[in-house]
Amino acid sequence: MSEPAPAAPAVTDAERAELRRHGMLLTSIEELCDWGRSHSVWPLQFGLACCAIEMIAASMARFDIARFGSEVFRPSPRQADLLIVSGTVTKKMAPMVVRIWNQMPEPKYCIAMGACAISGGPFKQGYNVLKGIDRFVPVDIYVPGCPPRPEALLHGLIKLQEKIRGQRLGTPAPSECPVPEYAAHDLDPTKNPQLWQPPVLVRKEGA
Amino acid sequence: METTEQIRERILASLPGAQVSLVTNPGLAAQHSLLLGAAHALQAALLLRDDAALRLDFCSNVTGVDWPEREVSEADPTAPGGKVKRVVPGFLEVVYHLYSVALGHGPLVVRMRTANRSDQVTLPSLTPVWRSCEFQEREVFDLFGVVFAGHPDLRRILMWDEFKDHPMRKDYVEPDDFEWEPTPHGDVLERARRHYPAPARPAKEPAP
Amino acid sequence: MNPSGLPPLASLPGPQIRAVHDELHGDLLELSMGPHHPSTHGVFRMVVTLDGETVVKLKPVFGYLHRNHEKIAEGASYLGSMPYTDRLDYLCSMTNNWSYALAVERLAGQAVSERAEYVRVILAELTRLLNHTCLAGFLLQDGGASGTPLMYAFREREKILDLFESLSGSRMMCNYQRFGGCRADPSPAWLDSARALVDGYGRFLDEYEALLTGNEILMARTQGIGRLSPQLAVSAGVTGPMLRAAGVGYDIRKVDGYGFYPRFTFRVPIGADGDTYDRYMVRILEMRESIGILRQALRDIPAGPILDPKAKQRGLRPKAGEVYSRIEGPKGEIGFFLISDGGPNPYRYRVRPPSLINLTILEDMCLGQSIADSVVILGSVDIVLGEVDR
Structure with missing residues (x-):
């Protein structure tokens, strides 16, 4: 996902919290949207x-x-x-x-x-x-x-x-995953290398 | 219920020429079994089901056992060292556990054996006698590779149709698809070594 | 010719496919239900051929949860397979444990202490209550009663799971039975809370039955649906409440008399019609009998050791030989077939899965029924995929 660099916010978080203490809710569409999405x-x-x-x-x-x-x-x-x-x-x-x-x-x-x-x-x-x-x-x-x-x-x-x-509005890259097929001994392919690589084993020399 | 030996005699009385032998179970449970020859197995099974004294109408469990070729050493006074090594050919075995719902007895254990583990693996299906064998014989076909002649729908049941191996055989080699696992388990570490060969010796230790 | 009265295979009902396929009648429709389908109880799949809404052919497809239990167990020690048996029929881990422990005890010749036998009966009957209650909830869910019966069922399930958890440390995967006894001794407080639960369970069943048993929709959806004849049920190896609903009074607790079941008085309810309603009713009646067994067991449980500390658990090497041992699980006959070659792990380890074998006659029960009813019929078979595919 390529996001444009966020512009400096007009109101800082501290100012917003201060306003909320006084009973005023100042928010952005993004925040409102994420709040709604995260609870449904x-x-x-x-x-x-x-x-x-x-x-x-x-x-x-x-x-x-x-x-x-x-x-x-x-x-x-x-x-x-x-x-x-x-x-x-x-x-x-x-x-x-x-x-x-x-x-x-x-x-x-x-x-x-x-x-x-x-x-x-x-x-x-x-x-x-x-x-x-x-x-x-x-x-x-x-x-x-x-x-x-x-x-x-x-x-x-x-x-x-x-x-x-924590996410921001935008057009996410479509995440279509290739479907593995049944083969003679195992799935083909056995993994999606773009998503998963075996962890690197760090071993002491001579072990 | 009659003893396994009596049941064997009962089968032989009705089916002269049938190959029925007694396999003793050395364990504490002492569930002895009858080994049926493939030629007369279907008639013998019908007899077990329909005989008025037995009425084994309920085939509870069907499973396969793989017995690969193995070497045994036997005492032989004529041979040098007093022992001789002999190769016992491998075979596949199908085990049926029969009970009687009508008379409330059981189990009778019935076995059949194939000639070898490669090309002569056909045995008669007992699904025409007991419907409960249908899925279980398919499972034995899938996992052990026993072919059941006369089965109405012999396809793989647990693995996919394109699969080639018979995974419950003792010599099955599973796909090597777990790369690394952080356990001290010996086998797993051995696998890890195979996947991650020791790093090349660095030319020089970088200065701190 | 055929004294056992079993029908030859050729006379069993096969697919009745209509001969006429014209524009008026249309074609047959082949529908693949599952492995992702909300009413197939997991990853079960069935390929259904439909004539309109009527099922004319049904082929179950298995293996989507085949997790190689038997192969793994053949490489593990005898005790090491015990946690895997929890995950066979994951609603009834206690009975799976018991069946496996019983098989190994018979293979290795280990005696079980008296208190442990009582605890086993108590836990097995609690498991039966849990399983049948949930089954009734899921069955009604499949019939379209979305939510409410299942909510009630899970409320009771949580109470039983609290007991299991305080005894074994885990809600579902109890891993509680050991060879020759049980892992932990239930405290007097635990027994008291079990008594309280059993005393309240009859009231819950009354409430549940008031909601369901006489319900007109339930009766319309289940009576006369999915009939199973006793001959076919026996021939197909159907066990458990399904077999008894078909009118065959075969209960392994009575037939084999394993554990201490001969010490308890209980009746074996059997059905008259073998339809889905009977399968529901038999389970409800079995729960009432289970409450009776629990009352007797909780009254008579003796003091004493729960597990002989000298009973070998780790590094068990039974004498060479084989054993097939079975118990009456909530779903049917759960058995274990073990072959020992004298080594530390079984040479052959086989689970006799009641859910899989009870599915043998799914097609026979569904033929001629509507597709919506076949979902209810499947629900009444009571399958758990962990056990079907192992």
């Missing part, structure tokens, strides 16, 4: 595995995700702006997840919920398990746990709201 995140109703049950629990009475404006779980990716990857992504499932991501309208966000979605988790050794959804889809928030408690998911959501509030 519509997740996709999309469950993969164990974590999906905790995702459902987060939307039920005790944890009540509606307090954060995200109770509207949409069945269609066309109407959703948050993909919660809740569970193990297998290689057989990975093309579908990428396709669902591609069908979601911009601006869109992704939460990798649980150890499996982050890295393969306990099933990392599996021949059919994708070692982290970030190999194919850009992830905004990682929520660790196996499965994460509903509170942890809510924490991830709050972090996502903070991230949204």
